Amino acid sequence: MGNIETVRYRQIASQISDRLKREEWKLGAQLPSLRQFAAEYDVSLKTMQRVFKLLRTEGRIRARPRRRSSAGIGAPALSILENSIALVLSQEFNNVLISETGANVVLRGLTRGLRSRSTVIVLHGLRWRQEFPAGLRDLPLLGILLFGPFKYDILRLYEDLGVPAVLVDQPPQTLKLHAVSLDNYNLARDATLRMIEAGHRRIAFLRSVISSMRDIDPDVRERERGFLDACKTMGLKFPQVRVYTTSTLPSTNTIRQMLQSEPRLTAVFAADSGLAQATARMAKTCKIQVPRDLSIVTLRVHGAMKQNFSGPEIDFIRLGVTAYEILRRNPPKPTQIRIKAPWKNGDTLVRPHVLPALKKGKG
Numbered sequence: 001m002g003n004i005e006t007v008r009y010r011q012i013a014s015q016i017s018d019r020l021k022r023e024e025w026k027l028g029a030q031l032p033s034l035r036q037f038a039a040e041y042d043v044s045l046k047t048m049q050r051v052f053k054l055l056r057t058e059g060r061i062r063a064r065p066r067r068r069s070s071a072g073i074g075a076p077a078l079s080i081l082e083n084s085i086a087l088v089l090s091q092e093f094n095n096v097l098i099s100e101t102g103a104n105v106v107l108r109g110l111t112r113g114l115r116s117r118s119t120v121i122v123l124h125g126l127r128w129r130q131e132f133p134a135g136l137r138d139l140p141l142l143g144i145l146l147f148g149p150f151k152y153d154i155l156r157l158y159e160d161l162g163v164p165a166v167l168v169d170q171p172p173q174t175l176k177l178h179a180v181s182l183d184n185y186n187l188a189r190d191a192t193l194r195m196i197e198a199g200h201r202r203i204a205f206l207r208s209v210i211s212s213m214r215d216i217d218p219d220v221r222e223r224e225r226g227f228l229d230a231c232k233t234m235g236l237k238f239p240q241v242r243v244y245t246t247s248t249l250p251s252t253n254t255i256r257q258m259l260q261s262e263p264r265l266t267a268v269f270a271a272d273s274g275l276a277q278a279t280a281r282m283a284k285t286c287k288i289q290v291p292r293d294l295s296i297v298t299l300r301v302h303g304a305m306k307q308n309f310s311g312p313e314i315d316f317i318r319l320g321v322t323a324y325e326i327l328r329r330n331p332p333k334p335t336q337i338r339i340k341a342p343w344k345n346g347d348t349l350v351r352p353h354v355l356p357a358l359k360k361g362k363g
Contacts, residue, residue: 009050012041016051017060025071031061033068081119082140085327089124089147108317132157139163143327146170146177149210149217164330168323169316171218176334180322183338184219187312188226190343191297192269196234199351200267200295203231204242204258206279207271216245220271227269239263246275255282259294266352267295276309280348296348299341310349312341 016037025031032040038048052069055061062072123133132154136144141163146155148170158165159176172179195203205227207220216224224243231241242261246254255278259265270276276298280290288294300313319339326335 008043009047009054012037012043012047013051013054015041016055017058020060020071027071028062029071030068031070081121083142084119084121084139085142085324086121086123086136086139086144087147088144089122090150108320112317112321137162143330145323145327149213149219151213164327166323166327169219169319171222172334172336173218177336178326178331178334179336180319180326181336181338182219182314182319183340184222185226185229187299187341188223188269189230190226191312192227192230193234194343195267195269195295195297195349196230196236198267198295198349201236201352202240202263202265203236203267203269204244204265205269205271206244206246206255206258206275208246208275211247217271223269223271252278252282255279256286259283259286259288265294267297267349270296270298273298273301273309276348277307280307291348291350292353295350295352300344300346308346308348310346311344313344314341315339 019025031037034045034048034052037051038045041048052061052063056063056069056072060072061069063069143164143166144158144161146158146165146167148155148167150167150170152173152175155167155175155177165177167175167177167179167181169181170179171181171184192203205224207216207224209215210217228241228243231237240263242258242265244254244258258268259279259282268276268279270279276296279296283290283294283296290296296309297311298309300309300311301316322337322339326337329335
């Protein structure tokens with residue numbers, strides 16, 4: 001008899017759970033009493049108490065003292081995910097939040113664009129960077145925001161997903177995806193011309209390798225091209241112009257080597273603000289004064305810069321808002337927008353100063 005009762009109460013719990021999924025009772029609505037359910041299913045009050053206990057454990061119903069139970073939080077997952085946005089990150093979420101670069105500012109822009117209109121599901125970790133989640137197409141999503149950089153062979157799998165996807169802060173190249181990214185070539189070309197017009201003739205471009213891609217950041221590739229084209233236009237070439245590559249975490253050895261090279265540099269274009277700060281720290285170690293002895297130009301992050309570097313200023317909040325607007329409109333053809341960056345005069349670009357040779361060795 002006991003086994004029969006156990007099977008029966010689980011059957012009833014499953015049936016009531018299905019009725020809740022079909023929203024026979026809306027979220028928060030009062031349910032019939034235990035006695036009413038017991039009469040409906042022709043079972044004892046004790047059996048019905050077991051049913052309600054199980055439903056409470058599963059989160060299907062809510063129970064409050066001296067009140068009837070109500071429909072709880074156990075709505076179907078797919079109904080909760082409807083019109084949600086999946087934010088797929090190419091780096092760990094905690095690193096994005098504490099970043100002094102544009103990553104966390106883009107999230108602020110995205111939040112501003114959303115304004116509680118949609119639920120955001122944050123997806124990150126090693127597998128999200130390296131594997132395509134095929135089941136994503138089966139979720140009732142408003143769309144997907146791909147927060148790069150990602151390998152392009154992974155991104156191509158999102159082209160025919162059937163769910164709108166926007167690539168954020170990474171050049172789309174030949175991808176057939178919506179995208180919003182920086183106007184890297186032109187901002188770098190303009191910044192380099194300003195350095196040369198200020199009188200600098202010995203300048204370097206400092207870039208870094210992205211560990212997740214094992215390659216140079218695609219944004220930085222475009223900035224490097226703008227830098228080199230500006231130098232070529234103004235008649236500068238090696239050894240006046242040099243390119244240095246460091247790891248994702250700036251290598252002090254590489255930066256020291258750059259600053260101690262001969263003929264001495266008078267200016268550095270750092271591909272991002274992290275590299276600019278590392279260069280300024282190493283310059284101080286090497287007894288090189290910024291900007292008297294060395295000018296530094298980099299991308300300024302609007303709303304996130306601690307040091308007043310000279311350079312183009314990126315409105316990453318606008319980038320985040322624009323990404324959401326593309327996703328919301330979901331144009332029939334891939335929409336790819338480039339965000340321009342106006343020049344801002346900081347404290348780190350001046351006319352070059354004639355320097356004596358720097359002794360090599362310990363700074």
